[in-house]
Amino acid sequence: MATYDNQWIIRYVDDELSPEELGAFEAAMHTDPQLAAQVAEYRELKAILQERLPEDQIRQALKQRTTQLNKLYFEPGTSKPATGRVRMLRWLAPVAAAACILAATVLLWPSDYNHKLDQLGQTEMIGVTERGVQTDSLLQEAAVYFNQKQFDKALPLLNGAVVADTSSQLALFYLGIAAWHTGDVVLARSSLTQVYDRGSVMKNDAAFYMALTYAQEKNKRMALDWLRKIPTMAPEHLKSNELENLMK
Amino acid sequence: MAIHPDQRFIGGLLANDGPTVDEIYRKYAGTIRNFICKNGGSEDDAADIFQEALIDLYNQARYKDLQLSCPFEAFLLLVCKRKWYTIQKKKGLHRVTNSTEEVSLVGEDVFARAEQLAAEESRARLFLEQFARLADKCKEILTLSLTGEAQEKIAERLGVTYGYLRKKKSECMATLLSYIQAQKL
Numbered sequence: 476m477a478t479y480d481n482q483w484i485i486r487y488v489d490d491e492l493s494p495e496e497l498g499a500f501e502a503a504m505h506t507d508p509q510l511a512a513q514v515a516e517y518r519e520l521k522a523i524l525q526e527r528l529p530e531d532q533i534r535q536a537l538k539q540r541t542t543q544l545n546k547l548y549f550e551p552g553t554s555k556p557a558t559g560r561v562r563m564l565r566w567l568a569p570v571a572a573a574a575c576i577l578a579a580t581v582l583l584w585p586s587d588y589n590h591k592l593d594q595l596g597q598t599e600m601i602g603v604t605e606r607g608v609q610t611d612s613l614l615q616e617a618a619v620y621f622n623q624k625q626f627d628k629a630l631p632l633l634n635g636a637v638v639a640d641t642s643s644q645l646a647l648f649y650l651g652i653a654a655w656h657t658g659d660v661v662l663a664r665s666s667l668t669q670v671y672d673r674g675s676v677m678k679n680d681a682a683f684y685m686a687l688t689y690a691q692e693k694n695k696r697m698a699l700d701w702l703r704k705i706p707t708m709a710p711e712h713l714k715s716n717e718l719e720n721l722m723k
Numbered sequence: 724m725a726i727h728p729d730q731r732f733i734g735g736l737l738a739n740d741g742p743t744v745d746e747i748y749r750k751y752a753g754t755i756r757n758f759i760c761k762n763g764g765s766e767d768d769a770a771d772i773f774q775e776a777l778i779d780l781y782n783q784a785r786y787k788d789l790q791l792s793c794p795f796e797a798f799l800l801l802v803c804k805r806k807w808y809t810i811q812k813k814k815g816l817h818r819v820t821n822s823t824e825e826v827s828l829v830g831e832d833v834f835a836r837a838e839q840l841a842a843e844e845s846r847a848r849l850f851l852e853q854f855a856r857l858a859d860k861c862k863e864i865l866t867l868s869l870t871g872e873a874q875e876k877i878a879e880r881l882g883v884t885y886g887y888l889r890k891k892k893s894e895c896m897a898t899l900l901s902y903i904q905a906q907k908l
Contacts, residue, residue, distance in 0.1 A: 519850075520903065521869065524869050528869060529870070536739045537736065540744055544748045548753075549770035661797050693753070
């Protein structure tokens with residue numbers, strides 16, 4: 476933009492141009508998309524400043540509250556990537572100081588806990604025998620990666636299988652498990668909940684994996700809610716008991 | 724568009740309602756920590772992203788009438804993912820998952836809304852950061868000038884003429900615009 480600088484843009488938006496200047500400026504805007512974009516940006520800047528410069532006491536209070544809650548729910552000061560272990564609650568520290576034996580047990584527990592969760596969550600993806608169906612070929616390909624624990628590679632294939640055949644409970648179920656293994660808990664829960672709600676043969680398995688996603692976050696209440704959906708006569712009940720005992 | 728029952732979380736943020744904000748942390752902090760930590764981030768990163776996302780949701784509810792048409796958790800995760808991808812992109816790292824999975828999970832409209840939210844809040848943050856670089860006098864003039872109060876009264880309060888105030892306001896804004904434009908180079 477050779478002719479019009481920022482001062483011109485400001486004067487235009489703030490209605491400070493003479494009629495002659497205004498006509499020439501608007502004509503230039505029609506032929507110069509960059510000038511038009513800069514005018515739009517200045518309008519946006521003004522709107523944002525008008526909204527956010529005045530003191531907002533609620534936002535300030537919300538920032539303070541979330542800063543406090545961050546200290547409770549995260550571990551500030553941990554600069555290295557987390558290992559994925561389950562965190563020990565902060566309030567356990569004084570208890571541990573008072574009882575060394577208990578502390579030793581608690582300190583050893585997280586990695587063991589995660590290891591056992593992994594063991595409980597292990598499953599193989601069953602092969603698909605039908606031929607010539609697009610969903611099945613995607614599932615077969617996904618099964619190879621899934622069973623090699625390359626869940627990030629299995630995930631897009633399973634997603635493709637779900638898109639290709641929205642009624643495929645098998646694809647949805649394994650999509651949920653693969654998503655869980657890759658850390659996409661929302662996709663995992665969304666997929667597994669659908670499997671459970673649709674009452675497929677994998678309904679109880681879906682409930683078990685839902686419980687696992689919550690157990691990993693140490694959300695015992697939600698995990699138990701899902702475990703209780705598994706009938707005591709169901710084959711999955713044994714694993715369900717193991718998980719419940721583990722959380723105790 | 725039907726509003727999802729989880730809109731109550733947005734209302735809770737908007738009112739800084741203690742029990743609701745506590746519930747958000749209790750239910751969703753683990754999900755976000757899990758995602759960030761499994762994708763190369765630290766606890767600190769997860770805490771920062773989580774807090775920033777909640778403030779972004781507050782701002783969007785306050786100024787853009789944000790309405791949820793999907794579960795809060797899904798929307799929050801999308802917003803946090805956008806933030807994390809942006810940080811990774813700045814560091815020259817690749818994205819970690821394919822967005823088509825997210826689209827199929829929540830629908831295109833929700834995905835687009837989360838993208839829009841992230842882009843708007845990112846621009847707002849840039850504008851405010853650059854505003855903070857201005858000289859104190861410029862900050863004072865712009866803050867007062869944008870209140871909607873008559874410029875003559877503001878000039879009187881600052882002890883300057885109306886003409887001087889207009890000229891100075893224009894100069895300060897031009898400086899601010901140049902700071903913002905320089906950030907994009």
